[in-house]
Amino acid sequence: MTNAIDIRSATRTFGRTTALDGVSFAVPEGSICGLLGRNGAGKTTIMSIIAGQDRPTSGRVEVLGHGPFENESVLSRISFVRDNQRYPDNYRLGHVLRIAPEFAPNWNADVAAELAEGFRIPTKTDIKKFSRGQLSSVAIILGLASRAAVTLLDEPYLGLDVTARALFHDMLLRDYTAHPRTVLLSTHLIEESEKLFDRVVVVDRGRVRVDSDVDDARDLAFTLSGTTAAVDELARRHTVLRSHTVSGLKSVTVLGAMDDAVRADADGLGARIAPASLQDLVAAFGEESSESIEEGARA
Amino acid sequence: MFADKGPAFQQLAAKIADEIVAGTYPEGTAVPSATDFAVFHQMNPATASKGVNLLVELGALYKKRGIGMFVADGARDLLRSQRREEFRKQYIEPLLREARVLEIDDTELHHMIDEHEEDET
Structure with missing residues (x-):
């Protein structure tokens, strides 16, 4: 099986802080992989590097067979919404949904509409006034409706109520089976999400501690x-x-x-x-x- | 083989097996696809396929190419006899172990079972 994501010996330092320390792991194409670990373990840094929004200080990262950094043909096939994604001040949901297809060639408006309705996202409120859960809902819409070959979901559950979490799982699996893709999902809600994964990667203090098929992890x-x-x-x-x-x-x-x-x-x-x-x-x-x-x- | 707390694919296989034994999916009829099971149980599609395939390997389900997955003839008896084997391991062994810890002797144990059956009826 080909790997959609392949990271080899990636180290990332910020001044005297080592965020990633020789990280190596691969995610096979079509996998739904959990990226787990404590706060500050390096999960978001790993995702930033995969998304080409950051570069390792040393080491190598390949996404869909190519380095993602400043590589438009790869970047257009990656979806990454940070857990603390900012939006322009006067933006409402409609603005985000109108501009999103510019960045996502496979954008599906039906998926976006179904999720927006299911999440009950207000359409007349500025996004800057959204609650944590509503921001997470917007991030999930962007992540799933993009139908990107590589979809990175960073803490998608933050502040989400139980109905919204079930809707997210349902839509992820339904849309994934119709349009298979590679998903890397970071979360602290391990028991609730582990059934979604076929692989898991556990990081701690910038190092990969577990890289395994979910069945073997037992x-x-x-x-x-x-x-x-x-x-x-x-x-x-x-x-x-x-x-x-x-x-x-x-x-x-x-x-x-x-x-x-x-x-x-x-x-x-x-x-x-x-x-x-x-x-x-x-x-x-x-x-x-x-x-x-x-x-x-x-x- | 179908331990309750095994990996997710085994748990799914056990659930489907339960439904076959209970007659929810009669022999010769179609069962939902692995994809349907995945969405219904909110689990990974590859894991669901693995669970369904476990029952195919066992001979309880069979694939009709392009149509779907069906319950094999004799699947109920097959799964039932499998369960009888499991019954010894899952229920009899721990029962006897716990009885020994509590110093319940065989006569008393038999008596407790009889008494319980009377209560049930």
């Missing part, structure tokens, strides 16, 4: 809990990502697949063992202290 880590002695004994042979102790009881998230041997060991020591959910995994990588392991997980 085998990347597991949690052990029980008495401190039992858990310490069980965790000895594993890389601990996160641990939590309360008066003699301990729970840890460790890297690796849960096999029959470790299951039997846990049973023998009276400890509970369970696969780590995607949310556990992201939380664990996000809690890791800076001096701990350098190991990531790839599948």
Whole structure:
């Protein structure tokens, strides 16, 4: 399968701050990929670089087989709406919908109209007065109605009510099946969105920690809990990502697949063992202290 | 095979299997497409295809080229016998384990089951 997005060893520094530190991952064409990680992990910087709105200090990025920076033929096939997208002061929804097709050759007005109605976006209010949720709705309209080969959705859920989130999922999947494209979506609402993804990339402090098929991500880590002695004994042979102790009881998230041997060991020591959910995994990588392991997980 | 908390594609396969066993999708009739399942359950279309294909590999569903996906003859019996195997693992084993922890002996356990059945009827 060809890759729609291919980032190799991308590093981006801003003065003395390293936003991205040797980031490498690829998103296959037609994939809906989740980009997960804490605030400040580097998600928006990664998207900016893919969208050609920024360049890595070193390293390489290819979108649809070409470098996106100042490359009109690639840029016209990418849609990227920042979570803090600004609009001209006097703009209303109608202005945005009229100008959007100028930047999106595959723009579909029906998709835009259906979403605008479903989201109940006010048409007579200036966008600068919109609530957080209404701004997110506008960003989703721009992202989906563009039908761009590469669609980058940066925190599309911010402030969205539950009805709007369901509408977004519904439209994304319906329009995607009719017009397949590559979608990279960043979010903190992991449990709610993980069913949408076929791949996930987890970043923390500018580094890729997980780059995996979503089905394989279940085998990347597991949690052990029980008495401190039992858990310490069980965790000895594993890389601990996160641990939590309360008066003699301990729970840890460790890297690796849960096999029959470790299951039997846990049973023998009276400890509970369970696969780590995607949310556990992201939380664990996000809690890791800076001096701990350098190991990531790839599948 | 169809663990409740498995990957999403297995969960979908389990849901469809439930519906076949329950008779919602009778043998010989069409089931919704993987795309329809994806939109309905708000899940990734590739994942939904994987779930549907699991049942195709098992012989419970079959594809008619250009028409869609159909429930195979004998699918209900096939899935039921599969479930009986699972029943032992998912229900009997944990039941006996918990009974041992609570020091419930076999006689008492049998008695509890009989008593429960009487309550049900």
